[in-house]
Amino acid sequence: MKKDSGFLVTVLTLLLVSGAQAKDVSEGRGFEHDVPAIFSFGDSTTDPGNNQFIANPGAAFLANITPYGQSFFDRPTGRFSDGRVWVDLLAQGLGLPVTAAYQNPATRDYTKGVNFASGGSGNFETTKTNLEAIFGGRTVTNILEQLEQFRLVKSKLIGCLGQKQAEVLLDRSLYVISSGANDIAWGYLLNTTMQQVYSPDVYTTRIINATYDTVLALYAEGARKFIINGQNPIGCTPANVGRNDGTCFEPANALCRLVNSKLPALQQRLSRSCPGSFVVYTDNYKFLEGIVKSGSAYGFTKGSVACCGTGPYNGDVGGCGALDANGAPVYNLCSKESLGEYLYWDYAHFTEKVNKLQTGFYIYGRQFVKPFNVSTLARS
Numbered sequence: 001m002k003k004d005s006g007f008l009v010t011v012l013t014l015l016l017v018s019g020a021q022a023k024d025v026s027e028g029r030g031f032e033h034d035v036p037a038i039f040s041f042g043d044s045t046t047d048p049g050n051n052q053f054i055a056n057p058g059a060a061f062l063a064n065i066t067p068y069g070q071s072f073f074d075r076p077t078g079r080f081s082d083g084r085v086w087v088d089l090l091a092q093g094l095g096l097p098v099t100a101a102y103q104n105p106a107t108r109d110y111t112k113g114v115n116f117a118s119g120g121s122g123n124f125e126t127t128k129t130n131l132e133a134i135f136g137g138r139t140v141t142n143i144l145e146q147l148e149q150f151r152l153v154k155s156k157l158i159g160c161l162g163q164k165q166a167e168v169l170l171d172r173s174l175y176v177i178s179s180g181a182n183d184i185a186w187g188y189l190l191n192t193t194m195q196q197v198y199s200p201d202v203y204t205t206r207i208i209n210a211t212y213d214t215v216l217a218l219y220a221e222g223a224r225k226f227i228i229n230g231q232n233p234i235g236c237t238p239a240n241v242g243r244n245d246g247t248c249f250e251p252a253n254a255l256c257r258l259v260n261s262k263l264p265a266l267q268q269r270l271s272r273s274c275p276g277s278f279v280v281y282t283d284n285y286k287f288l289e290g291i292v293k294s295g296s297a298y299g300f301t302k303g304s305v306a307c308c309g310t311g312p313y314n315g316d317v318g319g320c321g322a323l324d325a326n327g328a329p330v331y332n333l334c335s336k337e338s339l340g341e342y343l344y345w346d347y348a349h350f351t352e353k354v355n356k357l358q359t360g361f362y363i364y365g366r367q368f369v370k371p372f373n374v375s376t377l378a379r380s
Ligand SMILES: *[C@@H]1O[C@H](CO)[C@@H](O)[C@H](O)[C@H]1NC(C)=O
Pocket: 126, 127, 129, 130, 133, 191, 193, 194, 197
């Protein structure tokens, strides 16, 4: 990967400014806010383990196997990381518990919020049909289905708290939307017809419009405080780098940057369409790209090789946790001592260390969250 030293200096400066604050994000900082709950929508970046509870004949996008979860939960929970996903850390940063999986039958209390996110999901039906064709059967819960689930949760909250108290809770809660990467990876880049029908510009605007529609649907149900998570550089995942001679797959990154470039206008459009709402968007791309290129900030030395997995760069999809016919592990796993050097836990998902840094930037930072940070949003 080519180094861009000017860019690198900028990134390192940003890291120094906001870095010290990021470390203890999960302990919270005790600032005053009145956010009672977090409702989370999206894909594997925020999935707390929903896919293991749904009929999934294709057995795709599961992370409920050892060694997932080893760093924090001491067991696999279905989260695509060695520990918590960033929305868990956000919740803890606000003094709430880690997020609960909506699909888990044990999840019955919604008064602290609930997490609907489903690994592999996207905004479009075509993303899902493409996945179903590849993996053979129903796999994921997409954003429109997650919205339906939220409406059920709302009616249960009204049932248990009463109309007025439920409305106050929904009004003060945070709504996280972290979606779109799979529409790019599985919906667009793997479907050549799609690429002929939609230019990158039009397709990324469709993703932006889908997020606009999601926020409007939530707003209509009483939601007011939104966090829209920008796209990561998905061309630099171990899966993509492993397939691309050790370099980032630029077409995927270009689509992600295009989505991110349209977030400021989306934020303004939403603020106009939703009076009384507060919308922030994040940009994890710059932070991650800087680390992938520099490979050294924060002790990260492993840019695009995963800690856990099989194949080049440990990038085989589903390699982490794979067993042979006798039940013996066939995957590589980095030592616990070296885990802190890795950005990627598996073929596409970050280590908890990265998730912590990311969340710290979102709550307290300035560079990667606009137009203001989540600590400000929480107090709005
Ligand atoms: C590929 O894209 C086309 C055009 O949008 C769509 O009609 C088709 O269903 C997609 N294929 C799959 C397998 O999803």
